[in-house]
Amino acid sequence: MLLALAWKNIWRNKNRSLIVVLAIAFGLWGGLFSGGLMVSMGESMVNSAIDRDLAHIQIHNPRYDENNDIKQFIPDPEKVFAVLKKEPDILAFSARTRFLGMASSATSSYPVHITGIDPEQEKKVTTLSEKIIEGDYFVTEHGISIVIGKKLAKRLKLRLHSKMVLGFEGLNGDLINIACRVVGIYKTESSMFDEMNVFLNQKYLFDVLDTQPIYHEIAIRSPNAEVVAALTLKLKKQFPALKVESWKERAPEIAFISDLMIQYTYLFLVFILFAVLFGITNTMLMSVIDRIRELGMLIAIGMKRVKIFSMILLETLLLSFTGGLLGIILGMGTIAIFSHVGINLSVFEASLESFGSSSILYPVLPAEMYVILTILIVATANIAALMPAWKAIRLEPAKAIRSY
Amino acid sequence: MALIEIEHLDKIYNTTAVPVKALNDVTLQFERGEFTSVVGPSGSGKTTFLNMVGGLDRPTKGKIVIDGTNLAELKGSKLVEFRLHHIGFVFQAFNLIPVFTALENVEFIMLLQGISKEERQKRAIELLEAVGLGDRIHSRPGQLSGGQQQRVAVARALASKPEFVLADEPTANLDSKSAEDLLTLMEELNREYQTTFIFSTHDPRVIKRARRIVTLCDGKVEKDETV
Numbered sequence: 001m002l003l004a005l006a007w008k009n010i011w012r013n014k015n016r017s018l019i020v021v022l023a024i025a026f027g028l029w030g031g032l033f034s035g036g037l038m039v040s041m042g043e044s045m046v047n048s049a050i051d052r053d054l055a056h057i058q059i060h061n062p063r064y065d066e067n068n069d070i071k072q073f074i075p076d077p078e079k080v081f082a083v084l085k086k087e088p089d090i091l092a093f094s095a096r097t098r099f100l101g102m103a104s105s106a107t108s109s110y111p112v113h114i115t116g117i118d119p120e121q122e123k124k125v126t127t128l129s130e131k132i133i134e135g136d137y138f139v140t141e142h143g144i145s146i147v148i149g150k151k152l153a154k155r156l157k158l159r160l161h162s163k164m165v166l167g168f169e170g171l172n173g174d175l176i177n178i179a180c181r182v183v184g185i186y187k188t189e190s191s192m193f194d195e196m197n198v199f200l201n202q203k204y205l206f207d208v209l210d211t212q213p214i215y216h217e218i219a220i221r222s223p224n225a226e227v228v229a230a231l232t233l234k235l236k237k238q239f240p241a242l243k244v245e246s247w248k249e250r251a252p253e254i255a256f257i258s259d260l261m262i263q264y265t266y267l268f269l270v271f272i273l274f275a276v277l278f279g280i281t282n283t284m285l286m287s288v289i290d291r292i293r294e295l296g297m298l299i300a301i302g303m304k305r306v307k308i309f310s311m312i313l314l315e316t317l318l319l320s321f322t323g324g325l326l327g328i329i330l331g332m333g334t335i336a337i338f339s340h341v342g343i344n345l346s347v348f349e350a351s352l353e354s355f356g357s358s359s360i361l362y363p364v365l366p367a368e369m370y371v372i373l374t375i376l377i378v379a380t381a382n383i384a385a386l387m388p389a390w391k392a393i394r395l396e397p398a399k400a401i402r403s404y
Numbered sequence: 405m406a407l408i409e410i411e412h413l414d415k416i417y418n419t420t421a422v423p424v425k426a427l428n429d430v431t432l433q434f435e436r437g438e439f440t441s442v443v444g445p446s447g448s449g450k451t452t453f454l455n456m457v458g459g460l461d462r463p464t465k466g467k468i469v470i471d472g473t474n475l476a477e478l479k480g481s482k483l484v485e486f487r488l489h490h491i492g493f494v495f496q497a498f499n500l501i502p503v504f505t506a507l508e509n510v511e512f513i514m515l516l517q518g519i520s521k522e523e524r525q526k527r528a529i530e531l532l533e534a535v536g537l538g539d540r541i542h543s544r545p546g547q548l549s550g551g552q553q554q555r556v557a558v559a560r561a562l563a564s565k566p567e568f569v570l571a572d573e574p575t576a577n578l579d580s581k582s583a584e585d586l587l588t589l590m591e592e593l594n595r596e597y598q599t600t601f602i603f604s605t606h607d608p609r610v611i612k613r614a615r616r617i618v619t620l621c622d623g624k625v626e627k628d629e630t631v
Contacts, residue, residue: 001508001515008503297499300460302488302516302564304481398460401495402451 002307006314009287010322017319020276020283024323025330027272028373032331035265036363037343042261043364044357046247048189049254051127052356053197054247055094055219056228057235062243064216068113070099070169073214074242080218083238089231091223092124095215097202101168103148105156110195112152114166116202125221128186128199135160135184144204146180149194150187158182166198171209178208190356254356262366269373273380276323280384284316288388295392296400305393312392316385317378324377328370335363405472406433407567407600408457413466415452415623426452427463428623434568437598439591441605441614449623450604451572457602458570459487471567488516492561494571494603498553500545506532506556507541513564524563531559535589551582558589568600575607587613 010017050056059080064072074080077095084093097116102109119138123129128147129137138145146166148158158164162182170176180200188194206213220235222228232246248255288295295308342360345352349359415427426449434440442450455461456468459475468475470490478486487493500509507528514524532541535555537548545553554574561569571590575583587610593599603610611617619627 001512005501005504005512012503293497293499294501297493297495298501299484300458300487301493301513301560302484304484304516306481307516396461398455401460401499 002311003314006311007318009291009311010315010319013287013290016283016286020279020319021323021326023279024276024320024377025326027276028269028324028327029330029334031265031269031272032327032365032373033334033338033363035268035369036331036335036338036365037361038261038265039365040339040361040363041352041355041357042258044189044361045254045355046258048356048358049251050247052131052188052190052193053126053128053219054251054254055125056222056225056247057220057232058245058247058250059218059220059235059239060216060243060245062241064243068098068100068216070209070216071171073097073216074218077213077215077218080239080242083235084218084220087231087235089222089224089227091221092121093218093220094118094121094125095213096122096217096219097205097214098216099168101166103152103156103198104165104167105158105162107157108155110152110155112166113197114168114205115197115199116205117199119201122199125219128188131186131188132184133187135182137184138201140183144178144180144208145183145201147184147186147199148182149197150185151191151195152198153182153185155195160185166200171211171214176208178204189353189358191350191353193356257355262369265365265369266372269376273376277380277384280316280320280381281387283319284312284385284388285391287315288312288392292395292400292403296395296397296403299395300397300401309389309393312389313382313385316388317381320377320381320384324374328373331365332370335365338363407436407438407471408432408434408602409467409469410457411467411469413453413456413468414464415449415456415461416464426623427456430466430620430623430625432618432625432628434600434602436567436600437594438568438600438602438616439594439614440600440602440616440618441611442602442618442620443604443606443611444620444626445606448620450606450620452623453620454570454572454602454604458491458493459483488513488564490567492564492566492569492599494554494557494561494569494574496573496576498545498550498557498577500553500556500560502545505542505544506537506548506559509545509556510559510563513560517564527563528559531562532556534593535559536585549582550578551585554578554582554586555589558586558593562593562597562599566599568602571601571603573605573607574603575605575610580609583607583609 061072061074084090094117099114101112101114103112160182163179164182165177165179167175167177222231228246232244236244298308339362342362344360346359352359410430410432413427413430417424417426442453444450456463510528510531511524529541532538535558537552537555540548540552575586578586590601591613594601605611616630618625
């Protein structure tokens with residue numbers, strides 16, 4: 001009955017309550033939707049990086065990261081491969097020969113990461129093969145074939161089938177220059193990656209370097225992202241002499257930005273709730289002032305002040321929940337629709353690419369965010385109820401009954 | 405022992421520059437089953453007196469003992485609890501909960517007493533029938549006339565089975581017919597259930613029906629006569 005009374009009380013002044021309900025609902029709707037966009041941008045950055053190059057786990061020689069030196073390859077790689085092949089949580093792995101070099105065309109030069117890959121193995125780990133926008137993925141062979149990014153092609157004024165020269169230091173310290181033919185131009189979500197990475201079939205590199213196969217990086221793909229942390233730990237124990245890193249350890253900045261997007265969304269929602277808190281307080285305060293005589297009567301006939309407090313609290317909770325629920329439903333619905341159809345932000349493509357994010361975003365919010373948001377709404381309602389409820393319980397019944 | 409014993413009651417208001425003595429050495433006793441009218445001109449202290457007896461305000465001096473309980477000894481929620489179980493109130497402006505039906509208004513006080521839903525519904529219907537509103541139990545206050553609203557207020561006052569009912573100018577907002585009907589009803593309830601009624605008024609129709617009339621003037625008991 002107290003619940004029924006509280007519910008009926010909030011609808012005494014329909015316009016006033018409706019304004020607050022809509023303020024909460026639209027505030028949360030906007031907050032959730034923009035939060036969904038931010039989180040999806042973070043996820044897009046993570047997924048793009050994993051799919052593009054990072055994979056779930058990477059293994060290196062511990063000294064490789066000092067200066068990406070060609071001599072810091074993984075010792076005894078066959079033993080590592082043997083272990084990886086037996087691991088059930090590994091979908092595929094790609095052993096890469098990777099070092100720094102200089103890419104030159106007739107007009108310009110640019111420092112790049114030269115990556116020798118086994119095209120078929122790489123296909124199982126990353127989506128490079130799907131990002132080819134001109135030419136093909138090591139199908140056409142013209143001498144030493146190379147696949148370069150669109151941004152680099154633009155910088156060096158290269159086109160498909162153009163010739164370019166890669167210069168790098170050999171294993172014995174000699175400077176090596178090789179002429180390559182551009183067979184494919186790729187474009188990923190990150191223009192920076194496209195500018196700084198070139199890919200060759202690693203068999204050419206072994207020939208040029210006159211060496212047995214050497215590998216600097218093993219990129220591992222797991223079928224289940226949930227097991228990456230445990231799998232990383234397991235591989236760390238199995239290869240104590242090597243540097244085994246999860247994608248989060250390898251690219252902490254991407255993991256940080258992704259987490260930051262979620263934190264920002266929370267902060268954004270807290271600000272929205274903080275703003276509506278004043279609206280709720282004002283509405284409830286007006287509601288209490290409108291009912292001073294009635295509240296005085298309730299105290300007079302024997303309603304304890306704690307019950308009066310509970311009633312005002314309940315009214316505030318119901319008012320906030322109505323708005324909150326409406327906002328959550330609108331937010332969830334909008335996110336659900338756009339998570340399927342996507343939002344095309346190609347107008348901002350250049351900016352998004354510089355962050356490594358796709359220009360088509362699929363808004364998404366973690367389920368726990370809705371739970372935390374519900375808790376935040378309850379907390380907001382409780383805070384908003386304090387002043388009106390305090391005013392109500394401090395009424396002196398004899399005076400209140402005789403007020404206007 | 406009398407139901408209500410009032411000894412040397414003073415109430416001084418210090419809200420203005422000059423303190424106002426609203427009650428001055430009031431000593432009275434009320435027995436069970438009384439039908440008493442407290443009369444006097446405006447400002448004589450009638451409402452202040454009812455507020456003191458109803459435990460809605462504290463006296464500056466003096467003692468009020470109701471059925472053996474000294475009101476001064478009851479603090480905070482104990483006093484509220486005492487009012488809930490021992491005192492019924494009928495207000496001049498009816499003061500019903502506008503969003504509740506007549507039935508819910510009468511039920512609500514029993515809810516506060518912790519009475520089960522079945523019992524409070526049964527009693528609320530009985531009381532509304534007793535006050536002649538058996539066919540309007542689902543009407544909201546806004547759908548009832550002033551007289552009908554005050555009848556609901558009387559039913560609500562009786563729902564908690566109080567020792568006595570305090571009515572502050574209950575007919576002030578009613579037309580003659582409604583006022584007469586209400587007084588007849590209160591008389592019947594007083595006779596039938598031995599409910600004690602104490603009401604403040606300056607309405608001659610009410611004064612005429614009272615069996616005891618206490619006249620206040622400038623906060624003092626000027627006359628106390630049994631009719």
